[in-house]
Amino acid sequence: xxxxxxxxxxxxxxxxxxxxxxxxxxxxxxxxxxxxxxxxxxxxxxxxxxxxxxxxxxxxxxxxxxxxxxxxxxxxxxxxxxxxxxxxxxxxxxxxxxxxxxxxxxxxxxxxxxxxxxxxxxxxxxxxxxxxxxxxxxxxxxxxxxxxxxxxxxxxxxxxxxxxxxxxxxxxxxxxxxxxxxxxxxxxxxxxxxxxxxxxxxxxxxxxxxxxxxxxxxxxxxxxxxxxxxxxxxxxxxxxxxxxxxxxxxxxxxxxxxxxxxxxxxxxxxxxxxxxxxxxxxxxxxxxxxxxxxxxxxxxxxxxxxxxxxxxxxxxxxxxxxxxxxxxxxxxxxxxxxxxxxxxxxxxxxxxxxxxxxxxxxxxxxxxxxxxxxxxxxxxxxxxxxxxxxxxxxxxxxxxxxxxxxxxxxxxxxxxxxxxxxxxxxxxxxxxxxxxxxxxxxxxxxxxxxxxxxxxxxxxxxxxxxxxxxxxxxxxxxxxxxxxxxxxxxxxxxxxxxxxxxxxxxxxxxxxxxxxxxxxxxxxxxxxxxxxxxxxxxxxxxxxx
Amino acid sequence: xxxxxxxxxxxxxxxxxxxxxxxxxxxxxxxxxxxxxxxxxxxxxxxxxxxxxxxxxxxxxxxxxxxxxxxxxxxxxxxxxxxxxxxxxxxxxxxxxxxxxxxxxxxxxxxxxxxxxxxxxxxxxxxxxxxxxxxxxxxxxxxxxxxxxxxxxxxxxxxxxxxxxxxxxxxxxxxxxxxxxxxxxxxxxxxxxxxxxxxxxxxxxxxxxxxxxxxxxxxxxxxxxxxxxxxxxxxxxxxxxxxxxxxxxxxxx
Numbered sequence: 126x127x128x129x130x131x132x133x134x135x136x137x138x139x140x141x142x143x144x145x146x147x148x149x150x151x152x153x154x155x156x157x158x159x160x161x162x163x164x165x166x167x168x169x170x171x172x173x174x175x176x177x178x179x180x181x182x183x184x185x186x187x188x189x190x191x192x193x194x195x196x197x198x199x200x201x202x203x204x205x206x207x208x209x210x211x212x213x214x215x216x217x218x219x220x221x222x223x224x225x226x227x228x229x230x231x232x233x234x235x236x237x238x239x240x241x242x243x244x245x246x247x248x249x250x251x252x253x254x255x256x257x258x259x260x261x262x263x264x265x266x267x268x269x270x271x272x273x274x275x276x277x278x279x280x281x282x283x284x285x286x287x288x289x290x291x292x293x294x295x296x297x298x299x300x301x302x303x304x305x306x307x308x309x310x311x312x313x314x315x316x317x318x319x320x321x322x323x324x325x326x327x328x329x330x331x332x333x334x335x336x337x338x339x340x341x342x343x344x345x346x347x348x349x350x351x352x353x354x355x356x357x358x359x360x361x362x363x364x365x366x367x368x369x370x371x372x373x374x375x376x377x378x379x380x381x382x383x384x385x386x387x388x389x390x391x392x393x394x395x396x397x398x399x400x401x402x403x404x405x406x407x408x409x410x411x412x413x414x415x416x417x418x419x420x421x422x423x424x425x426x427x428x429x430x431x432x433x434x435x436x437x438x439x440x441x442x443x444x445x446x447x448x449x450x451x452x453x454x455x456x457x458x459x460x461x462x463x464x465x466x467x468x469x470x471x472x473x474x475x476x477x478x479x480x481x482x483x484x485x486x487x488x489x490x491x492x493x494x495x496x497x498x499x500x501x502x503x504x505x506x507x508x509x510x511x512x513x514x515x516x517x518x519x520x521x522x523x524x525x526x527x528x529x530x531x532x533x534x535x536x537x538x539x540x541x542x543x544x545x546x547x548x549x550x551x552x553x554x555x556x557x558x559x560x561x562x563x564x565x566x567x568x569x570x571x572x573x574x575x576x577x578x579x580x581x582x583x584x585x586x587x588x589x590x591x592x593x594x595x596x597x598x599x600x601x602x603x604x605x606x607x608x609x610x611x612x613x614x615x616x617x618x619x620x621x622x623x624x625x626x627x628x629x630x631x632x633x634x635x636x637x638x639x640x641x642x643x644x645x646x647x648x649x650x651x652x653x654x655x656x657x658x659x660x661x662x663x664x665x666x667x668x669x670x
Numbered sequence: 671x672x673x674x675x676x677x678x679x680x681x682x683x684x685x686x687x688x689x690x691x692x693x694x695x696x697x698x699x700x701x702x703x704x705x706x707x708x709x710x711x712x713x714x715x716x717x718x719x720x721x722x723x724x725x726x727x728x729x730x731x732x733x734x735x736x737x738x739x740x741x742x743x744x745x746x747x748x749x750x751x752x753x754x755x756x757x758x759x760x761x762x763x764x765x766x767x768x769x770x771x772x773x774x775x776x777x778x779x780x781x782x783x784x785x786x787x788x789x790x791x792x793x794x795x796x797x798x799x800x801x802x803x804x805x806x807x808x809x810x811x812x813x814x815x816x817x818x819x820x821x822x823x824x825x826x827x828x829x830x831x832x833x834x835x836x837x838x839x840x841x842x843x844x845x846x847x848x849x850x851x852x853x854x855x856x857x858x859x860x861x862x863x864x865x866x867x868x869x870x871x872x873x874x875x876x877x878x879x880x881x882x883x884x885x886x887x888x889x890x891x892x893x894x895x896x897x898x899x900x901x902x903x904x905x906x907x908x909x910x911x912x913x914x915x916x917x918x919x920x921x922x923x
Contacts, residue, residue, distance in 0.1 A: 208886065216880075218879070223873050223876040232815075237885055238895070239892055240885040242893045248893070489851070498865055
């Protein structure tokens, strides 16, 4: 690149108080002006710490010992407090809603400028500029708490950008967003990097969303070392990789591509044949959840209108749709959280609002968006013991179940100290050991890395197929849907707009198609596994002829 | 669109009305004030495009106020010195040890005692409602922006408290529902407290970090994007509230 260095890490090591191992050891790299750098690593590897080192929140705010030196645009962060770098670095946290200081969009945008004593004329000019740049003009006097997730994310980015920073740091900017809102946010970032020469450092679990925009990747390994290189090099060997890279590896392509276009070019020879249509799995279980003409009203707002759906045993259904489409309301109706305003829901013939105690546990298993809401005991072992009691199981059965999923879990650990993935496994074990007839999960993959996600996929698939239970998941994660779901129900504005096999629904909309499907189109393969099987079938037929 | 009120308007009004309420100490006057507050909050907030998390504050305070009146009245009639007057009914007198002489539980309930206890309860409840109404009309965040920057630490604490508090109510509700769905019923609030505490601590830290990284308190001077000026309708509100003070003397007389 040869541009000016904006961020320099010089032999940086970091250790947190009361911790026995270093988060980073001897990290040295530079980031140049106008680069977009992606930070990857397993959960708990220190991605957030790395991002927060850049503006000095670590260690100024968190404590810990920092060795080595970090400088941003020539200013050393160890000598300057985060507030002193506010004009230079904009930082957007993992959950932007937690960082809002004021009530309305306009007030939020000016908060930082007011704090740094900008002149009112400059502020007015900059606010208009940002409102236009991020297409927020129509929201300027809205209360932030009423905005959608994507809009909130744009406001958070805007309030960092009004300061005209040289560096923008974002921690998982799209993890809570649906694919379309994520696309909006990312294309804004892309434009900022290209048009304004902004340096962007971003961490993200869903690599498939950001990889196309990335100039370089910092890969943090569990031992505290980090590699920085161009995506092609890092992804050649990294375990953390988006589906297209796995596809390229599986097909033994000469190099890995980072964009759908590249991989499509590399695989033209594979798409010469008319592929066989793969037969979707037929589910013939009994109906577990029967919903008939369900309506739900919040005040005067129709959240669900006249929904009729049946979910069968042995079937995994993904419920998709934009934020606010009615997914959570539908789930709450099935779980029996509220009485329907009209129509009815039956779970194995029972009204879910009337189920309680052990009968509820063995009928409906519900895992909310924040799985930790269900954890109330002080250790993993106690949590498991309570579940044995609640479900009337033999002592130790829940823990045995948990160990089958995550063998390395420490029974004495406090549930809050577990990694995101381990915590989800624990909650899954607590719920699944009661063998509920229907398992309902709301946004299970938020904050999960690929490893934890594949564990989740295995658990769900075996629960539905081997035990013949009904599984419902609400999610924005198309790759997860492609991996597990038999059927997809698509909600928009309280209506069912699509209901069909995963193949039909995902392929019918480009925004919701998984990466492999985009590469292999028009072949109807959603995952690496599908593609390999499909290609093997074709070549098998070929050799017969 | 009508310009919004100055952030200090409703609060100065509330202070004036509370002075009037304290000096009048008259149940009818108190009820009229609470009624007026409800009407104003309803009218003003109905026209707002969307609601801040605080706009429901008065309705929440009304519930608390009702509980306060109830408790104050019950305690007032059951415990304490007898007030002579028309006896409504008699309660059995509880035998207390000698060292508690002078305190009496039970006894004759007179109409005077009932009215007095009720008026005392109503007085506290009215003051709560007045300030809850001011909060409903002005988000505490807007008020904070009027505060001078030298109370920096105080400002951070207040912003955190005022942002995390309304959130706590929704979080508590969410956690309780989730647990009820798992079939945890016997635990009650103890089970909610732990996740709730963790979440609010995490959120407070997040918010403090966000304020810090955006330069809050770093510069000695702080500029103002929109100079808030007092408009005629602001002055009207404040002067009408001030006018209640002499009016309360008339009521008292």
